Amino acid sequence: MDEQINGVRLHFTDTGTYTAAHAFPNVPTFVFLHYFGGSSLSWQPLIDRLSPRYRCIALDMRGFGDSEAPATGYAVADYADDVAALIEHFHLTDFTLVGHSMGGKVAMAYAARQPAGLRELILIAPSPLSPEPISDDERQHAVEAYGQRAAAEQTLRTITARPLPAELQARVMDDNLRSSQAAWRAWLEHGSREDLSTLLPQISVPVLILSGEVDKTIKPDVIQREVAARLSSTWRVQMIMLPDAAHLLPLESPDAVADAIRHFVNPQPNRYPAGSVRALLTTDLVTPQTRRALTERLENTERLESPATSSLPVAPQLFTPAEFDTLRAICARLLPNAQDLHIDLAAQLDARLQIGKGNGWRYDVLPPDQEAHQRGLQAVDETAQALYKQSFVALDTSQQDAVLRTVQSGAPPGATWKTLPAKRYFEELLAELAECYYSDPTAQETIGYVGMADAAGWSAIGLNQLEAWEPRHNIETIPNISAASLPTRQIASDQAAPPMRHYTLDEVVDAVVIGTGAGGAPLMARLAAAGMRVVALEAGKFWKPQSEFATDERAQSALYWNDERLSAGTDATAFGNNNSGVGVGGSTLHYTAYTPRAHADDLRLHSEFGVGVDWPLSYADLKPYYDELERYLGVSGPAAYPWNDDAARPSYPLAPLPLNGAAQLMQRGCEPLGIRTSPAPNAALSARYYQPGVGWREACTNRGFCQAGCSVGAKASTDVTFIPNAIQDGAEVRAECFVTQFVRDSSGQITHVVYIKEGVEYRQACRTVFLCAGAVETPRLLLINGLANSSGQVGKNFMAHVGLQIWGQFHEDVRPYKGIPGGLISEDTHRPKGVDFAGGYLLQSIGVMPVTYASQLVRGRLLWGEPLQDHMLGYNHTAGINILGECLPYPGNYLELSNEHDARGLPKPRIHFSYGENERRLESHADLLMRAIWSNAGAREVWAFHRSAHIIGTCRMGSHSADAVVNPDGRSFDIPNLYIADNSIFPSALSVNPALTIMALSLRTADRFIEHAKQGNM
Ligand SMILES: Cc1cc2nc3c(=O)[nH]c(=O)nc-3n(C[C@H](O)[C@H](O)[C@H](O)COP(=O)(O)OP(=O)(O)OC[C@H]3O[C@@H](n4cnc5c(N)ncnc54)[C@H](O)[C@@H]3O)c2cc1C
């Protein structure tokens, strides 16, 4: 290809089938600059090796190859200008410059300009920026050799260690002889003599230098001294000497050069050989409950691996044989079994659908799961018939891929697609399969995930840190750790339903608390401490974390609220593991435990910006509770929190938790941008902590599994904090009791709470009800019962934080399964200046477990097949940043009862959620900023996952009964003995995580109630 670039007609090649075929925009582009007397063709052997994965642009530098040869303009700076113009021409935003010999000098001169988008510099036998060390005689001889075949042949012999294949020799000769005289002379007489060495310290990107061991043209020691040693500003310089090679490395040793380049620019997959996880499971590095969960899953794989059983037909339970065949064929394209894996995804999906196990939500536009999949498979076949007149299974793999891409694009042919949104169905199917695949321990070992080996926790959690015993390559070789060397722990909570007081159903207790999460548990403890008779009804079970919580995402999915919610709207929010929990402890069982306080201005959104509403409370009302909670929960945090606006605030009781890889990278990326960061306040213990009435709680062991349950008891979920205290003070917690109704007397007061346990209905008599079931179940219960809604506000004002995540992969070993997932915070964006939106957001670093990451990756990017599996190979090098941004209440965002019913016969909730202009603008601002942070930190394969997090609003607190459900004390305006204390009462979303504020409100509600009670006003 030829283009007029920088005023000269330049020729270049542009190769890279991977990009075109798979629409995979995030892989870097290589830009190649050849040696003196070469051309773009000199790169062909290397391009052949790299282009299946990367886009490769190779330039004929002016005066060489097929490019124009102007009379002048051959200074190094002119060549660097050409490169700049070429980069601009292609709009490259993520590229690696590869310069050979003369091209190396030009590449360095260009890199010293610190262009945006340049990620690495690869220098192959580079001409140094200082004058090239050749004598005047040699130089004169070279000038005179221009255009002479014999001299060119001699040069070729000199610059290679051994003869090249004939075809390459011919190419080198041809390139040499077609060089323009102007360019030839200019380089020898001027370019190679220019002293630009002062530019070297301005190069700040990672640099790989390759040198031929027997190169006599530019010897390795010259390169070491003049280039490598003088690159003082870059954080990563690597020099590799290739044996048996001289100056024409890319032609002499293309395999070695390609490997070195791939190795340098790519995160290195930490892949383990088959059998590694099995070996690991035999050690004490894995807890018994984790071993149980993984062994069970492996048994399935073993059945398929064994020649005796692998050929036995699997009879589908739900799908017809034809549907099952189609599903099998689809699975083989979307998630082919890598290497020697034997994961039967089709059988797993069939079994899961048969037992009706859901994940807590589905897009409202899709029918229920079973129906969606049956119709979806039929529709895929219709598309195959429409495109190729054959069934999907009869097609060859490239045709099958074409069918799947058509479905993915959203407008495939086929009658069934008219009533089944293709894109959404494709996303669902892909996410389902990716979750199954990466839940399998044998797939996990292919991406180097060994997070299950956390029985002793992790102490080496920073970048490039591994435990002494941590497997590097082959787990089979690691020494066993004896149980005796593991830390012993005493976890107060490790007993299901500990001994407690019991109340009879007829006993009119002072309070029935519905839900035991962040809202229910604190007030339960407070009321019990005040001597009140309290019964808590909790839909989920009483867990025994130490013996039941496995380090396995699939096994732990029982902690999520898995009853199906219908998610509608243009930004339909995900529930299940993304949003709410079930069990004694509620969502705190799987929260990340970030506990920043709300700021005073968070509660005055309307006064500050004229949008949303103000809270009927001020920071002063919450402050004593924040102070108390941080002390009680044992929040770990910095000595001086940079965004503290409360001069009278006590410091955090515990030192910060250590920063993991993601946190260190975010810190590195923020520094050059002047963004302040701090270890986050987190309610996980950085040291053993004494909790009155409970005993010692153990320190966090950095096992990184907070979002799937802390088996150590270090994280302040309510099951290890408020609930044991409440029980000690006489409260009764009834687990696995699902509240369905409220019985009222003629005055409208609630007299009984009706609940179902093991299919049997019970009624508990009570004086007061505290409804703390979360921002979906609380309004759902009220709407089902037609209660407390004279304002018409029940279910309205649903909000969810803008929770955009930006992920990147890094050269460094990050090991995203180690350390608390959220280690670093910045609130510099709490109220950013000069922006076009109300409110603000905070920034947090994030780690991630493999199943969650794979699921987000396929939902966010619809990656499948080789690109998906390739990307997942970089799992151990992955880090994220996440925001939590203000979300305004809108009339169109609300919860309603659908006409679909759950297993109990209750209407399923449908939640409508779409971003408004404010959320979109805030998200765009954060998107740019987080990409800049990751760019500074050296990230690659950066991608955005658009999501919202936390369920907020739906039973707004306010000062007036006309537009609010509860008053500032949490008391219903309509029913005096009904209180609400959970995330539903927030009038606005806040620009911070909600849990600490929910707990503060809960304690305040309890105190106000106790005060009223003392006044005989209960
Ligand atoms: C993965 C994840 C990470 C998070 N990270 C953070 C974080 O770092 N910081 C932060 O501040 N917040 C975080 N959150 C949010 C935080 O956990 C929630 O906002 C908070 O727990 C909500 O408290 P709640 O009392 O409103 O509801 P929940 O804590 O969800 O409690 C509601 C309880 O009610 C029970 N229930 C519901 N319906 C019924 C019924 N009909 N009968 C009986 N019981 C019922 C449920 O089982 C549940 O136990 C996170 C949430 C998730 C899911």
Ligand code: SF4
């Ligand atoms: S708090 Fe989180 S990181 Fe620490 S031990 Fe518990 S689960 Fe692991």
